[in-house]
Amino acid sequence: MNPPSHHHRPRGAGLAYRFNIHREILEHRDRIDLLEISTEDYIVRERRLGADNDLQLLREALAVFPGVAHGLSLSLGTVEGPAPWYLEATNRFLGESGLEIFSEHCAFHSVDGNDLTLFLEMPFAEESVAWLARKYEAVKAALGRPFALENVTYLFPVPHCPLDEATFFRRLCEETDASLLLDVTNLFNNSQNHGYDAGEFLERYPLERVSQIHLAGGFLTEQGLWEDSHSEPVMEPVWDLYEEVIRRTDCEIVILERDSKFHPFDRVLADVDRARDVFWRYRDPAAPAYSPRPSPGSSPQSLRPEGPEFSQLGAFQRALMARITDAGFREAWARNPADAGAMVGLVDATWLRRLVDCDSRSMDRLAKSWKAIGIEDAAIQEQYENNEWAAWADLLSSEELAS
Ligand SMILES: [Fe+2]
Ligand SMILES: [Fe+2]
Known part of the structure; x- marks a missing residue:
């Protein structure tokens, strides 16, 4: 080692x-x-x-x-x-x-x-x-x-x-x-x-x-x-x-x-x-004893996110994200939160109440930012593709020169 x-x-x-x-x-x-x-x-x-x-x-x-x-x-x-x-x-x-x-x-x-x-x-x-x-x-x-x-x-x-x-x-x-x-x-x-x-x-x-x-x-x-x-x-x-x-x-x-x-x-x-x-x-400059070293890692254990104990937390997250990213869901939510929540499995009254009462100004701000991020992402993707193309072009021309 x-x-x-x-x-x-x-x-x-x-x-x-x-x-x-x-x-x-x-x-x-x-x-x-x-x-x-x-x-x-x-x-x-x-x-x-x-x-x-x-x-x-x-x-x-x-x-x-x-x-x-x-x-x-x-x-x-x-x-x-x-x-x-x-x-x-x-x-x-x-x-x-x-x-x-x-x-x-x-x-x-x-x-x-x-x-x-x-x-x-x-x-x-x-x-x-x-x-x-x-x-x-x-x-x-x-x-x-x-x-x-x-x-x-x-x-x-x-x-x-x-x-x-x-x-x-x-x-x-x-x-x-x-x-x-x-x-x-x-x-x-x-x-x-x-x-x-x-x-x-x-x-x-x-x-x-x-x-x-x-x-x-x-x-x-x-x-x-x-x-x-x-x-x-x-x-x-x-x-x-x-x-x-x-x-x-x-x-x-x-x-x-x-x-x-x-x-x-x-x-x-x-x-x-x-x-x-x-x-x-507040610290002694003398180095402390070494601790165990990391191992190479193994395949992840099964998590069972679909387990019933997590179903409402998961549905809460899906509904929260849909309120930010999905205009259609936002309209359904404005009409009737319980019906909209049920569409993504959010049925528990406590979890529904948590989402209903989430700070609405912050939610609006997030929805607006999401729209802006989408536009920015498209620009970054375009720049990335241009850069990648440029990198390939550079590589090819240097290989051409070498050959
Ligand atoms: Fe930090
Ligand atoms: Fe950090």
Whole structure:
């Protein structure tokens, strides 16, 4: 067996890697402890094409920095089996890159092939805990490793649910061995947007399971809501929460997420500096003992999404998605929610009430965004096809020259 690489137990505070800041990251290697690699950038062809096709930049970065992997497209909460392409591509990427530590989101965004690419919060109910636990185990077996579950910024909580968010995560930890990626900015955003106290949340949230932290900066919209844009410096109250979490947990991995406004790069680095200062104030630099290494993974266990215990959660998700993506369903819903719900199997009164009372402004916003995404997708597809054609043309002409 190979000796453990520096990806086996990364520690410290670092940055989410993006290939467009590759040079800046390498130039400041003394100010960044580790990198987080977005698997999406490498397993979704559209993003990979024209960027770092042969993984040369990524290999160079991972030779210098320890790294962890972060997934985006699993939609863990959807009452469907995990997409085989996702498991296959993620497994292949983790093998190719040598990354061992993995995380995904505790949310859902895709139903019946319609992908919002925006996280929706799971209903805080026991059915969700049971489903997430079952799917987590299946994905864990397929990837050959436990992984961390991240809390997301969500537009609205599903109403009339018996659990609160912190208790929901505690229940999930009781049912699985998952560790937690606590996105402190998402916690701040949700506490502000949905009116709860973040400090009080931490009292009930299973801090003992936190293995990773995310920090990011967003902005306040005209409607008074915090947007998780990953484009701004980390907000001051988030720093206070971060220090609190570092002080009260054994978490070893902290990542600053930044997706735009990379320059001046010093401003990005200033947040990494601050995250590192806090981290190392509370941590012993001596390396801890090594933990077990991941196995190659096995075929996923049977999940039985069609089981009666999940039928109403599944129907709720289908009806919610249809309200966003299907104009015909929206009309039927406006006429009579019970009849429309029954069309997709949503028959339980409690689950129907949860969907009837979902925040209607957010639902309208999502329906409008879905339309816009469709238009944008068509443009991206066209660009992708052009790029692919251009890549083939390049290849052919160079082969012609060589022959
Ligand atoms: Fe994330
Ligand atoms: Fe995050």
